[in-house]
Amino acid sequence: MIIIRISDDALARACNADSVAAAFAARGCTVERASSWGMHWLEPLVEINGVGWGPVTEDRVAEVLDGAADDICIGPIAAHPFITSQQRLTFARAGKTRSLSLEDYVASGGWVGLKRARSMSAEAVVEEVLQSGLRGRGGAGFPAGIKWRTVMQAQADQKYVVCNADEGDSGTFADRMLMEGDPFQLIEGMAIAGHAVGADKGYIYVRSEYPDAIRKLNAAIALCRNIVAPLDVEVRVGAGAYVCGEETSLLNSLEGKRGEVRAKPPLPALEGLFGQPTVVNNVLTLAAVPHILTEGGASLYDSLGVERSKGTMPIQLAGNIKHGGLYETAFGISLRELIYDIGGGTASGRPVKAVQVGGPLGAYIHPDQFDLPFDYEAYAGADALIGHGGVVVFDDTADMGAMARFAMQFCAAESCGKCTPCRIGAVRGVEVIDRIRSGGRDLDVLEQTPQMHNMPKHGRSRDDEIALLTDLCETMRDGSMCALGGFTPYPVMSAIKHWPEDFGLKDG
């Protein structure tokens, strides 16, 4: 009996993996559905005795079974350069285990971190997380250990662990892949967090756009309920609001309220869900914890990376890229390596024009800056952000003026409405960008009336509009309550700075 392994990750399924799996089953093969290796351009990737074929279509099933189909054979999957050049800690199981098999999970080191954590005091667990240098992977990069310590030291009858799985950023899919491929690891991380801070209730807030992840998490929770007890974990589904990925907005949503951002302080660590001390961490942060809590895990984590960005980052190569997928590596790698050496350039074969790192709120990076090391501080220094590690590549057909407008339009559509710079600023931002692109504006009827004699006597030129947009962006950056309004200026201003010609301005 031949055992065929095909991923049941949503992306593989979207590329027809179910039909391919059925075609193999119809030929008498045993088909195992495993997690995805993260080589998305090869999905559906078929694995027989460690050797891979991809992308496989239904009409090539017979050929693959005969050991032919050489043009789509990639040889031993584990030896593929895309895999061997990575350092996978959080995604160590990717491609290798069946996501809902407790047996596979245990055989690959599952629950070791939790057992060890439970043999230690809460203080000692927090100390190890601090030592590892783990920072929040959701975007803000706040040290996870410090957050945990604050919650641990808070006095309350009820505390919560909340997993932020509202992965709304375009170009990111690591949370989805982890929840679908290795849900037990996330739950184990939550159980360790629960032990460390003294919480017995955990929520995973997943966006409604991820039906596969929701289904698998629920199944996984049911399977390991007794193992993670006393922590009780529950999945809550979002309702299509991007802003609910912001932690305080997420808490409001969990409470059944409008997902409006809360003012900080009070910190959620002290007054979070239902006013109780709450750890809110991203999927990747919590999923990194089981490894850190294994013997020697914290010091290994701390030994990787650069400066204050420690450990590994699951980077997501997306957009117009030839070899897109999940690439986990230590911090410090350059965009040049990521896009050309690993990603193979654009999918369209045209030159790279721009790269957006960090989702819709991340800056557009010009090829001149491609040597920037992947590191929180280095990006911040270049007016950019790492965010959740999404890298979206654009070829030279991209209109950066249109992308800047889209950033403002997106902010306007998704603003929670709580603070004025974001709610009004984003709408005005779209209008100003439209005027810049159409060459400024003349005086309107009202402005020409004698009553308005204090008005300038001429319309606004492009340069005037640029000054206005710059001012607006400063106001949004400094005056917004959260990253949505606060960071939208990044893609806008970076686009104007590097591609002025796309706004109808002179080069340079």
Next chain:
Amino acid sequence: MSSIRDIVARHADREGPLLPILQDVQAEFGCVDTAAETEIAHLLNLSRAEVHGVVSFYHDFTATPDPRPEVQICRAEACQARGIEALMDDAQAAAGERVKLKTVYCLGLCSAGPAARVGDKVHARLDGDRLEQVINQA
């Protein structure tokens, strides 16, 4: 078919039950209308304004039912980089009045866009023909 009362009862012992309740009501009735808001508010001891505030905040809840099949198309940056915008006119023409096209921002298939979703089925690596096929089969 569950009544609103059944749905509320099903979630009564959860903390902060309003969102799960609204999701079930939306799934069952295709919308959360004024009457539903009033009844949910009454059963949860909230004001209707509080319930309406939540319903109107989230994109997933609608005030009126739309019997048309819905095709969600991702038009976020990564799918734009892979050319979704150029397909939209033809997609709209294929959809006509029969199918509702809903723009969503990100289905998490960013390395294999353009992507679309119909119910719980997702589609990736779409080109003009395949997107049209997805719409016609919706």
